[in-house]
Amino acid sequence: MTLTAPQPKADTADAAATVEFRGLRRAFGSTVALDGLDLAVRPGELLALLGPSGCGKTTALRMLAGFEHPDSGALLVDGEDVTRVPAHRRDAGMVFQSYSLFPHLSALDNVAFGLRMRKVGTAERRARAAELLELVGLGDKSGRFPHQLSGGQQQRVALARALALRPRVLLLDEPLSALDAKVRLTLREEIRRIQQELGITTLFVTHDQEEALSIADRVAVMRGGRLEQCSAPRELYADPATEFVAEFVGTVSRLPGRTNGTGAVRVLGRTVPVKSGSPAGEVEVDVLVRPEAVRVAADPEGNGQVVAATFLGATTRLTVRLPHDGPEIKADVPTADAGDFAPGVRVAVTLPDQSVMVVDRAG
Amino acid sequence: MARLTSRGIGKVRPGRGVVLLCAAVYFLLPLAASVIFTVDIPGQGVNFDVYEQILGAEGFVASLLLSLELAAATIALVLLLMVPAMVALRLGARRLRPVVEIVCSLPLVVPPIAFVAGIATVLTWGPEYLSTTPLFQTFVAVQNPDFPVVLVLAYTVMALPFVYRALDAGLRSIDVPTLVEAARNCGAGWAQALVRAVLPNLRGALLNASFLTLALVLGEFTVAQILKFRPFAVWIVGIGGSQAQMSVAVSVLSLFVTWLLLLAIAAFGGRTPSPTTTEK
Numbered sequence: 001m002t003l004t005a006p007q008p009k010a011d012t013a014d015a016a017a018t019v020e021f022r023g024l025r026r027a028f029g030s031t032v033a034l035d036g037l038d039l040a041v042r043p044g045e046l047l048a049l050l051g052p053s054g055c056g057k058t059t060a061l062r063m064l065a066g067f068e069h070p071d072s073g074a075l076l077v078d079g080e081d082v083t084r085v086p087a088h089r090r091d092a093g094m095v096f097q098s099y100s101l102f103p104h105l106s107a108l109d110n111v112a113f114g115l116r117m118r119k120v121g122t123a124e125r126r127a128r129a130a131e132l133l134e135l136v137g138l139g140d141k142s143g144r145f146p147h148q149l150s151g152g153q154q155q156r157v158a159l160a161r162a163l164a165l166r167p168r169v170l171l172l173d174e175p176l177s178a179l180d181a182k183v184r185l186t187l188r189e190e191i192r193r194i195q196q197e198l199g200i201t202t203l204f205v206t207h208d209q210e211e212a213l214s215i216a217d218r219v220a221v222m223r224g225g226r227l228e229q230c231s232a233p234r235e236l237y238a239d240p241a242t243e244f245v246a247e248f249v250g251t252v253s254r255l256p257g258r259t260n261g262t263g264a265v266r267v268l269g270r271t272v273p274v275k276s277g278s279p280a281g282e283v284e285v286d287v288l289v290r291p292e293a294v295r296v297a298a299d300p301e302g303n304g305q306v307v308a309a310t311f312l313g314a315t316t317r318l319t320v321r322l323p324h325d326g327p328e329i330k331a332d333v334p335t336a337d338a339g340d341f342a343p344g345v346r347v348a349v350t351l352p353d354q355s356v357m358v359v360d361r362a363g
Numbered sequence: 364m365a366r367l368t369s370r371g372i373g374k375v376r377p378g379r380g381v382v383l384l385c386a387a388v389y390f391l392l393p394l395a396a397s398v399i400f401t402v403d404i405p406g407q408g409v410n411f412d413v414y415e416q417i418l419g420a421e422g423f424v425a426s427l428l429l430s431l432e433l434a435a436a437t438i439a440l441v442l443l444l445m446v447p448a449m450v451a452l453r454l455g456a457r458r459l460r461p462v463v464e465i466v467c468s469l470p471l472v473v474p475p476i477a478f479v480a481g482i483a484t485v486l487t488w489g490p491e492y493l494s495t496t497p498l499f500q501t502f503v504a505v506q507n508p509d510f511p512v513v514l515v516l517a518y519t520v521m522a523l524p525f526v527y528r529a530l531d532a533g534l535r536s537i538d539v540p541t542l543v544e545a546a547r548n549c550g551a552g553w554a555q556a557l558v559r560a561v562l563p564n565l566r567g568a569l570l571n572a573s574f575l576t577l578a579l580v581l582g583e584f585t586v587a588q589i590l591k592f593r594p595f596a597v598w599i600v601g602i603g604g605s606q607a608q609m610s611v612a613v614s615v616l617s618l619f620v621t622w623l624l625l626l627a628i629a630a631f632g633g634r635t636p637s638p639t640t641t642e643k
């Protein structure tokens with residue numbers, strides 16, 4: 001299996017495009033899919049659009065492909081307004097969520113379809129299609145029809161087909177959602193490898209945060225048709241801009257706290273610094289903490305009691321109830337130590353001396 | 364599924380055999396009896412004189428050709444009408460599907476005799492002051508006995524229920540919106556997407572629709588007879604006359620002609636994707 005790109009990075013990276021969504025709005029009847037989306041994608045980056053169902057991420061992608069049209073706003077590729085350009089002239093290769101190969105064509109002919117539409121000569125298009133099938137690791141399956149290929153293989157062919165016309169932008173609409181867990185993992189790594197080799201600007205729609213965080217250069221979290229935050233995965237996780245992002249990306253627990261008006265908050269009996277945006281004065285707030293930032297130690301006199309333990313592999317996630325019908329808090333401990341934390345065991349819960357995020361008290 | 368399959372292959376199921384036997388007796392016995400009746404002359408042994416008489420009779424070739432032309436024109440018209448309409452229903456106008464289904468089913472509830480009575484009334488209607496207008500000329504043109512367009516129009520309407528169902532079954536088996544979007548994403552315009560991505564996957568449905576339309580046109584008698592045209596079905600009834608042997612022979616012959624034509628379409632269209640569909 002040859003895993004080298006047929007077109008070296010220099011060929012495409014220099015030509016990698018910028019993409020800009022400017023104030024895009026789109027409503028379907030009374031449902032607002034996009035409510036003024038502003039987003040810029042840098043040349044050659046893989047940007048994941050992440051959000052819950054109905055947040056508008058697929059609508060945004062389909063708009064860039066030319067399958068939907070905005071009620072207002074503009075779409076720019078390399079600074080050029082493509083809002084009114086029809087789908088077949090958009091120069092954007094797309095991989096669809098559902099299997100979209102042409103059932104009557106072999107894998108090779110599927111990949112060559114776009115070149116045929118562009119009236120590329122037979123020999124050239126067959127050679128190019130064969131190269132692309134090699135790139136996605138299916139050089140030996142060129143004569144197979146879609147019904148003779150597995151789901152993962154079909155999506156690889158779809159990826160090769162999307163790349164055949166050397167598009168300026170690659171659009172991936174939840175391409176892995178129909179595949180089983182192991183194939184998803186392999187294929188997402190393949191997608192990332194190919195994207196980096198070709199240096200092509202790529203938008204990847206997903207509702208799976210792990211998928212987004214693991215392969216994207218930046219992740220744009222959407223909610224209600226608007227952008228909540230667009231940052232590198234590490235920043236998104238460690239420094240979420242909003243309460244929604246904090247709760248949607250990863251797991252957080254809410255602990256009651258009280259700010260002291262000097263940029264710190266009193267929580268679990270100690271005072272820790274607050275990240276930017278601390279409310280002025282002394283206010284009742286919720287402190288958001290990640291499970292890995294919570295320390296637990298077995299202590300018969302401790303302030304919490306383990307109510308559940310979930311095995312996650314290397315770590316075990318404990319659910320600890322705080323006293324006086326207090327909130328439940330999640331805490332990760334190494335699985336090797338998990339034997340000390342059976343349900344019912346009393347534990348002492350503490351927070352390290354790290355800055356925390358605070359939000360208005362829920363309810 | 365696997366369990367069902369292995370049961371189907373491994374076990375002899377007498378119930379199925381009985382059903383098959385009953386069906387064979389019901390269909391094949393009368394057919395065999397008809398053939399024997401037409402070729403076995405008591406006291407003279409087997410001869411094919413009746414068939415020779417039919418084939419040699421005046422008008423055989425002309426009426427058969429007329430029927431074939433009408434069938435070809437009807438198939439072309441009904442597919443040109445229905446394929447884009449039904450693809451459009453899948454792509455953008457889903458709410459209209461029940462409306463189109465009801466409209467296409469109407470010919471089933473209108474008896475051909477009522478249908479043709481209406482057509483005949485319209486064709487014979489013509490006030491004096493219209494005699495010099497294009498409308499009158501059109502009425503004359505569609506009734507040209509060499510190629511009666513009015514029959515094509517009537518048969519198109521009568522074929523709608525069958526064509527609708529055949530195409531609907533084919534379209535259900537493919538994801539039309541995704542295929543069209545994938546084709547457009549690959550640089551195909553709307554028409555190219557339809558021709559290159561959708562139609563090849565509807566080959567079975569198109570063949571089925573053509574089969575049904577061909578069978579309908581070849582066997583249709585009422586409309587053609589009342590409008591006084593002479594396609595194959597009308598001719599064959601006329602030639603049967605009052606001779607018992609001759610009238611059975613024409614029935615057998617018309618069955619075989621229809622079968623032969625259906626086989627020809629099947630052979631021409633093919634059924635499964637083969638390596639020959641790979642682009643060269």
